[in-house]
Each structure stands twice: as structure tokens, then as C-alpha cells.
Amino acid sequence: MLREKQNTELLRLLHLASPSLPIGAYTYSQGLEAAIEMGEVKDEASAHAWITESLSVIADFEAPIFWRLLQAFSNRDEQTVTYWTERFIAARDTNEFRAETIQMGYSLNKLVLDLKIADESLQKIMADQVEIPLPTAFAFAAVALEISHEAALLGLLFSIVENQVLVCVKSVPLGQVSGQRLLLSLHPKIEDIAHRAQNLLDDELSNWAPGLSILSMQHEIQYSRIYRS
Template sequence: MGTVDLAMPISLQPQALLSLLQLASSALPVGAYSYSEGLEALVEAGIIKDKLSLEHWLQQELQVGAIRLEAALMIRAYQATQAGDRPALRHWNAWLSASRETEELRQQSWQMGYSLGRLLQELQPNLAPVIQTCGEPCNFAIAFGIAAASWQIDPEAAVLGYLHSWATNLMNAGVKLIPLGQTAGQRLLVELQSCLSDATGAILVLKDEDLCSCGWGLAIASMAHEVQYSRLFRS
């Protein structure tokens, strides 16, 4: 991947900005709100118990966790879509499926990817061959990258939108589970802004040979959630 001048401001045409807002919106009907990505198990275990501990968990995930890897593969799907490189789309989709440590995380990625892929084909039928190239199942990050490229969203903005959507979903989960007040949740998002920006910069210059994550904490939390007796969130 080429280098990116992170000092340059993001410039989006109004249509591209509106498309990004739609793609990253919590109203997007892909079911993201029904998953906690292990947070429910962590709250029950007392590991995450307040805004500070939730913020620390999200910061660590952005720096070294699975979401960093997902966003890196999303941008590769974006580039493959732009280049018309369908073998690369299939490769990165299979790569992402193989990287998921638990059944719960894999099923989440596949279900959300299926929902987004179906929605995109309804909104823009000419995307059907591109999405179908990925095969079944298509991961959410791959479908997101296809949409962002097709809607001509700036790549840096696409990564920021992807990460912010993820952070917003887990903030909302924390508001329900810990519980946090709505103001505390919004303050958390404000305080994550620099971390989201730094993670975006790192992801955009990440080389293929450096694709990795330190996700053992998430994997253990996800496995615990799969067998948790009482759950609000989908497993």
C-alpha cells in the first residue's frame, strides 16, 4: 500500500459525505446493535465496570486489536473494488474469515456482511456481481469496503467512519450494560477521537506482511459470552 499524507485535510463531496454518514449510521439495518463483542462477559466478570475501564478497552482494541485488522482488510477490499481485482476480493474475504478466533465473532461478521451485501444490491443492483464475487459468506468489513469504493468515499474518511461506527456500537452496549449515562457515553466518544485518528493513520500505511492483531482478550471474552447464562446481546 502507498503512503498517505495525513497532514492533508479530508475533503468529501456532499454526496460522498452523505453516503459515508449513511454507511456508518447506527440506523443501517445490519444488526450491529445486537452484538457486544465480548463486552457483556467482561461486564459480568467485573473487568469493565465504568467509563474509564471501557475507554481503556476500546483504546487497546484500536491500537492492537481485531478492529484494527478488520479496518485494514476493509481498505484492501476498497482498493480491490476500485481496481476491479475480483481475485483480491475473494482472497481478503477468505483471509478475514480465517482470522476470526471464535464462532461468535465469525458469525457476527458473516451475518452483518450478508445483511449489508443484500442491502447494497437492493440500493445499487450493479454492485451485485462485485458482492457475489466474494462468495458466501461475505464479511462485513469487505462489504463495507465495496460500498465505500463504489460511493467514492475518501479512503481515510472510510476508515474513520468504520472505526467510529464500531466505537459507537460498543459505547451504546456499555451504556446499557455497565450502565453508563448517555452523557458519559458521548464524552467517551469525544475522548476517543484522537485514538480513532491515530488508528486510522496507522491502518492506512499498514503493509500486508504486518497484518496481525493481539486479540486474545477479545477471544476469551467472546468464548465466555457464548456460554454466558443470561445475555442481552446476541451470541
């Protein structure tokens, strides 16, 4: 019985973290395309350095907020969901980054509703949100699918990293083997971030990344681009 439950959870997690999930993640690079354009990311080593540094920002802000959202949804605590949702949106410091998370959050929320996998109490919490960023929608989906908080956090982090690696494979470009080697090498970093996200206090959260913000603003006026961020 326990094994069957674990298998079900694993399949649901793989589904939720899949790159085939129709939320448009593949259309965004999260500032990486601008870094490639400027020559800051040009090979496997520089790609590894870029993604590792980006994960440090996620570790101090997006991941711990997502962890709090998972707990809030599980407790059906609408006030806390709204609190962290609003603060995450307010911390998106460029137009592209804000549009990215709202678009993907909207798409994932709509998908969950269309699939009819969430109970009424969860649906009500989402219906009362003015705007829905991706971490909120992902937490909503994970709780609706009864995925454990730890597994959901790892799934979100892996999906973010996988998307960054795919951008590098297509745009640096890196070879497929290089991309898989890069992704595999980042597994320990993902685990470290998941652990850190569960232990940060509220006043320790920070999205301070001025270099990334500047790159994002430059990307907004970049002449030739493939990605929307």
C-alpha cells in the first residue's frame, strides 16, 4: 500500500515538473539570453557558473516563499497564501520577470482547474487572488495532487534548472551530452537549495541580484532575441 502511494506521488511529481507541461516555460530564459548575447555565458563552464549563481538567488527568495506557500495551501490558510503571493509579485523588479511569472502562473492555474483535480477549498483560495505567479500556482497544483512538500520543492527547482540548461543547449549552443552533464552536475546544488529553503527565517529572505536585474532590463530592448525574458 505504501509503495503504491509512493509510486503515485512520483508519477504526479514527474507530470507536474515535466517540460511538456503547457505553461510556456520554454519561451523564457530568465535573463540567460541576455547573458549569452553579452558573452558572459559561452561554454559549459560559464553556463554552470551562471546557473549556480542564479540558483543562489532562488535559494534565498523564490524557494523559501514556495515552501511557505505549500504549507499555507495544505492548511487552507488563504491569508498566508495572499501574503506571500503579493510579496513575490512585488519583488519582480523588471517588466519581463513580472510578466513571465504571471503568465505561467495563470496558465498552470487554468490547467489545474480544467483537469478538476483541486477541491473547492483550494479553488476558492485561488479565485480570491488578484494575480497568480508561478510559485503560487505550482504550490496549488502540488497540494491538489497530494505531492509531499519536499518532493514538490525539488520538482520546482529541477524544472527551473532544466529549463536553463535547455536554453544553453539551444542558444550557446551546447551539445546534448554537454547539456546532460551540466544538468547532472547541478543535482547537489538543487538538494542544497531545497534544504536551505526549508530553514530560512522570514527576515532572512532576499532577492538582491542587481546584475541579473540589469541584464533583464537590457534584454527588454535587445534587438534580436528568441526568448521573452
